[in-house]
Amino acid sequence: MSFRVSIRQWPSPFSVAAGGTVLEAALAADVPFPHGCRSGNCGACKCRLEAGSVDLKPHSHFALGQEEKDSGLILACRAVPREDLHLAWLQDDAELAAHPLSRFTGEVLSVDALTHDIRRVRIAPPPGMRMEFSAGQYARLTFAGQPPRDYSMASRPDQTVLDFHIRAVADGSASSYVAERLTAGETVEVEGPFGSSWLRERHRGPIIAIAGGSGLAPISSIVETAIAKDLPQPIYLYAGFRDERDVYLEERLGELARAHPKLSVTIVLSEPSGPTERRVGFVSDVVGADFDDLDGCKAYLAGPPVMVEAAVEMLEMRDMRPEDIHADAFYTEAEKAALDRTS
Numbered sequence: 001m002s003f004r005v006s007i008r009q010w011p012s013p014f015s016v017a018a019g020g021t022v023l024e025a026a027l028a029a030d031v032p033f034p035h036g037c038r039s040g041n042c043g044a045c046k047c048r049l050e051a052g053s054v055d056l057k058p059h060s061h062f063a064l065g066q067e068e069k070d071s072g073l074i075l076a077c078r079a080v081p082r083e084d085l086h087l088a089w090l091q092d093d094a095e096l097a098a099h100p101l102s103r104f105t106g107e108v109l110s111v112d113a114l115t116h117d118i119r120r121v122r123i124a125p126p127p128g129m130r131m132e133f134s135a136g137q138y139a140r141l142t143f144a145g146q147p148p149r150d151y152s153m154a155s156r157p158d159q160t161v162l163d164f165h166i167r168a169v170a171d172g173s174a175s176s177y178v179a180e181r182l183t184a185g186e187t188v189e190v191e192g193p194f195g196s197s198w199l200r201e202r203h204r205g206p207i208i209a210i211a212g213g214s215g216l217a218p219i220s221s222i223v224e225t226a227i228a229k230d231l232p233q234p235i236y237l238y239a240g241f242r243d244e245r246d247v248y249l250e251e252r253l254g255e256l257a258r259a260h261p262k263l264s265v266t267i268v269l270s271e272p273s274g275p276t277e278r279r280v281g282f283v284s285d286v287v288g289a290d291f292d293d294l295d296g297c298k299a300y301l302a303g304p305p306v307m308v309e310a311a312v313e314m315l316e317m318r319d320m321r322p323e324d325i326h327a328d329a330f331y332t333e334a335e336k337a338a339l340d341r342t343s
């Protein structure tokens, strides 16, 4: 048995086998359904259920709150149809970044230390090939003998070589491999782009960009792209780190801010080990102290899930509309699996 699903902004319906999720079936049918984590954690696949009914598998409150559920929103990656469905994407048609999915074997050009635990990895696609993506999206990388993991592009979409900032997670498989063993010349399987937290170039309100640690990868791609495209609005970039030794990319961001007065850069330390002249605290609290009303602004957030959740809450309390908040929380596979185990 299967159910038919149609989407208001997409011409062809697709079918979902009994027990399957809407997102799995959409991607298998090559429908560019906006999504991120595929595990009910990020909210990127949120859509409106216009007709029909679904069972929703467990998901985080951050991804879909009770009020949103009551107003008819569902998460496609957690929605198992009970009957035929009509859905609508929340984004405008003009906002859908539908790039073709690329899969290729790339070559690692260099691995450099950005901090004691973050490596910059530069990957070249095969000659003549290029991965189309929007600033802020991510790719799934598989290093030799490692499980596939998601990493955000730090480079701009118009650059052929892809840059990644990969932080070594304690006892983490792929990130420890990158930190300890990856060398230039190795190959890596690349699949992407994914993610819906990309730069909305048509929006003209101020941009609030908030990064935690290696969350600066997609956020720097967004900021660099907004500047390269000469978007006219002010950009407020806040980068949160634990301590001085964790700060990176400051020189490049300072250079950009000096050349483009519409960009302001604030570095925030959450746990400085010594006296500092920098702003101190959780990055979300520092942004909250600087702005009273964020209606009409757009926010891009990336980094550890707790930081992203705190920042979303702060932005909503300052009247930012949910559709103007675009977030990528760097969930690990273990965190994603924890939700699945409760299904």
Ligand SMILES: Cc1cc2nc3c(=O)[nH]c(=O)nc-3n(C[C@H](O)[C@H](O)[C@H](O)COP(=O)(O)OP(=O)(O)OC[C@H]3O[C@@H](n4cnc5c(N)ncnc54)[C@H](O)[C@@H]3O)c2cc1C
Residues within 6 Å of the ligand: 036, 037, 138, 149, 150, 151, 152, 153, 165, 166, 167, 168, 169, 170, 171, 172, 173, 174, 175, 176, 195, 214, 215, 217, 218, 328, 329, 330, 331, 332, 333, 334, 335
């Ligand atoms: C959309 C997205 C974008 C991302 N972008 C970036 C980025 O740009 N840069 C970046 O640095 N990271 C990014 N991440 C995080 C990245 O994908 C990986 O999760 C991270 O690098 C850890 O992977 P790993 O293989 O090293 O760790 P894993 O092997 O997955 O382990 C992660 C943690 O879980 C623990 N663990 C492992 N297995 C289990 C288990 N069975 N039970 C309990 N605990 C377990 C480990 O001890 C470790 O502490 C992103 C994540 C997402 C979802």
Ligand code: FES
Residues within 6 Å of the ligand: 035, 036, 037, 038, 039, 040, 041, 042, 043, 044, 045, 046, 063, 075, 076, 077, 078
């Ligand atoms: S893709 Fe569905 S919540 Fe992340």
